[in-house]
Amino acid sequence: MEAAAEPGNLAGVRHIILVLSGKGGVGKSTISTELALALRHAGKKVGILDVDLCGPSIPRMLRAQGRAVHQCDSGWVPVFVDQEQSISLMSVGFLLESPDEAVVWRGPKKNALIKQFVSDVAWGQLDYLVVDTPPGTSDEHMATVEALRPYSPLGALVVTTPQAVSVGDVRRELTFCRKTGLQVVGVVENMSGFVCPHCAECTNVFSRGGGEELARLAGVPFLGSVPLDPELTRSLEEGRDFIRDFPNSPAFPALSSIAQKVLSQAPARLS
Amino acid sequence: MEEVPQGCPGTGSAQAGRGASCQGCPNQRLCASGAGAAPDPAIEEIKEKMKTVKHKILVLSGKGGVGKSTFSAHLAHGLAEDENTQVALLDIDICGPSIPKIMGLEGEQFVEDNLGVMSVGFLLSSPDDAVIWRGPKKNGMIKQFLRDVDWGEVDYLIVDTPPGTSDEHLSAVQYLSAAHIDGAVIITTPQEVSLQDVRKEINFCRKVKLPVIGVVENMSVFICPRCKKESQIFPPTTGGAEIMCQDLKIPLLGKVPLDPHIGKSCDKGQSFLTDAPDSPATLAYRSIIQRIQEFCGHHQPKEEHLIGS
Numbered sequence: 008m009e010a011a012a013e014p015g016n017l018a019g020v021r022h023i024i025l026v027l028s029g030k031g032g033v034g035k036s037t038i039s040t041e042l043a044l045a046l047r048h049a050g051k052k053v054g055i056l057d058v059d060l061c062g063p064s065i066p067r068m069l070r071a072q073g074r075a076v077h078q079c080d081s082g083w084v085p086v087f088v089d090q091e092q093s094i095s096l097m098s099v100g101f102l103l104e105s106p107d108e109a110v111v112w113r114g115p116k117k118n119a120l121i122k123q124f125v126s127d128v129a130w131g132q133l134d135y136l137v138v139d140t141p142p143g144t145s146d147e148h149m150a151t152v153e154a155l156r157p158y159s160p161l162g163a164l165v166v167t168t169p170q171a172v173s174v175g176d177v178r179r180e181l182t183f184c185r186k187t188g189l190q191v192v193g194v195v196e197n198m199s200g201f202v203c204p205h206c207a208e209c210t211n212v213f214s215r216g217g218g219e220e221l222a223r224l225a226g227v228p229f230l231g232s233v234p235l236d237p238e239l240t241r242s243l244e245e246g247r248d249f250i251r252d253f254p255n256s257p258a259f260p261a262l263s264s265i266a267q268k269v270l271s272q273a274p275a276r277l278s
Numbered sequence: 279m280e281e282v283p284q285g286c287p288g289t290g291s292a293q294a295g296r297g298a299s300c301q302g303c304p305n306q307r308l309c310a311s312g313a314g315a316a317p318d319p320a321i322e323e324i325k326e327k328m329k330t331v332k333h334k335i336l337v338l339s340g341k342g343g344v345g346k347s348t349f350s351a352h353l354a355h356g357l358a359e360d361e362n363t364q365v366a367l368l369d370i371d372i373c374g375p376s377i378p379k380i381m382g383l384e385g386e387q388f389v390e391d392n393l394g395v396m397s398v399g400f401l402l403s404s405p406d407d408a409v410i411w412r413g414p415k416k417n418g419m420i421k422q423f424l425r426d427v428d429w430g431e432v433d434y435l436i437v438d439t440p441p442g443t444s445d446e447h448l449s450a451v452q453y454l455s456a457a458h459i460d461g462a463v464i465i466t467t468p469q470e471v472s473l474q475d476v477r478k479e480i481n482f483c484r485k486v487k488l489p490v491i492g493v494v495e496n497m498s499v500f501i502c503p504r505c506k507k508e509s510q511i512f513p514p515t516t517g518g519a520e521i522m523c524q525d526l527k528i529p530l531l532g533k534v535p536l537d538p539h540i541g542k543s544c545d546k547g548q549s550f551l552t553d554a555p556d557s558p559a560t561l562a563y564r565s566i567i568q569r570i571q572e573f574c575g576h577h578q579p580k581e582e583h584l585i586g587s
Contacts, residue, residue: 032343
């Protein structure tokens with residue numbers, strides 16, 4: 008017997024953005040976190056949903072590991088990661104007894120949890136919900152898109168790195184978006200070059216050009232290239248607010264510009 | 279079977295065929311009769327097939343983008359440099375099959391006479407084709423790869439996996455369970471966000487009783503091509519793989535520096551080991567490959583004598 012559908016814990020969320028890749032390790036969680044921080048700095052109330060069941064990275068990036076998750080009448084209460092309560096987070100990471108515990112589940116069980124995650128978190132009023140995903144085009148992705156469909160997501164931010172091996176996988180992710188009717192807000196090319204701190208020579212550590220080429224081929228907007236910055240990595244490892252702490256970083260202008268482009272997409276979709 | 283109902287309890291579960299979600303599923307009667315609880319006959323079939331394969335190595339991570347496929351490809355290249363060694367590389371990353379690109383293959387299966395490759399990438403007609411499959415269908419493909427491919431006489435079978443600890447990993451271990459896997463090589467990068475996932479992967483290995491040959495720390499340091507000074511692009515904020523291996527008492531097989539030429543070789547589908555034989559990264563790879571060969575040499579399968587050896 009099915010319970011009557013709730014008007015939904017997502018009813019108070021104005022815009023939903025998925026961050027996808029297809030390729031692992033390109034920086035989806037990093038970009039999701041940085042986007043959330045940048046939107047917060049623009050005065051928005053933001054939620055982050057981390058549906059990477061096998062590798063939930065976001066709690067550590069926001070210094071929220073080990074926080075307890077509580078239930079209320081409408082479901083799970085998301086964890087606030089800052090005092091002003093402008094960023095809330097839900098991740099399977101919070102449900103694990105120990106951080107080293109592996110979630111070794113097959114597809115159907117993952118689907119069931121994701122459905123719960125999407126519909127049973129009491130987000131309240133949010134301007135943006137950023138949904139971080141694992142790499143691939145499988146159970147988690149299908150379950151997430153299906154569960155979010157009734158709420159008309161703004162679309163997907165697709166992340167790649169410059170080299171052909173990444174672009175090869177991300178082309179398939181763009182097909183996934185097309186097949187599931189998910190609009191692509193744009194492509195972000197991450198790890199675009201490294202500036203040597205000793206001599207300032209910029210080296211294309213992971214090859215070059217892939218992101219822009221991919222966006223052009225697929226006919227979707229190219230949102231920008233984010234260079235490699237070890238300070239960014241360090242900042243996330245330590246759960247710091249990179250956007251606030253490192254405005255002089257080479258990665259900062261790219262990240263701010265991407266956030267601005269996402270913000271400018273939103274008013275066009277006022278329903 | 280194409281699709282499973284939402285909330286499928288699993289064919290091996292006590293609820294198989296009996297749960298509410300089973301109503302209407304075409305396999306309901308089969309599951310309810312207890313057929314799902316019997317071991318999959320494919321496991322024995324695969325054991326037979328694998329009798330001609332001397333050593334089987336899984337390349338795992340838990341974390342995406344740390345260089346599993348790059349490492350698997352170069353392990354294969356390195357082993358196959360001895361023309362008397364038969365090497366097979368199996369790519370079970372169904373959603374993101376990178377191996378064809380890295381090995382420079384469009385559809386052919388043989389890189390050299392003694393190096394063969396299998397990947398779902400070969401079955402896709404266009405580079406834009408997405409494999410949007412749920413778990414059970416992915417498992418079926420992996421079973422087919424292991425059971426239905428004619429591997430022949432192989433000295434080393436290397437299995438490249440996707441990131442995570444899910445269907446593909448469980449299936450690979452399950453289907454190879456009777457065939458003796460030598461062990462797993464686990465790839466990581468130095469920073470904590472990778473190590474976090476790698477610890478889970480090591481726990482997975484322990485749970486399924488898969489021996490761990492050791493850990494490879496990839497993208498260790500970057501050497502600027504201009505000034506030759508070292509930088510750490512992915513800082514080892516919690517001590518890197520070295521400290522993790524000490525804590526978990528697992529061998530650290532080696533550290534591979536970040537050489538921008540590696541990415542370029544992979545893009546061109548060439549072996550970095552031959553493109554840049556003097557690079558510190560090549561030396562690191564060769565040392566790691568040697569340690570893996572030594573491990574496999576010391577851990578010969580005890581019972582089955584190998585056909586043709």
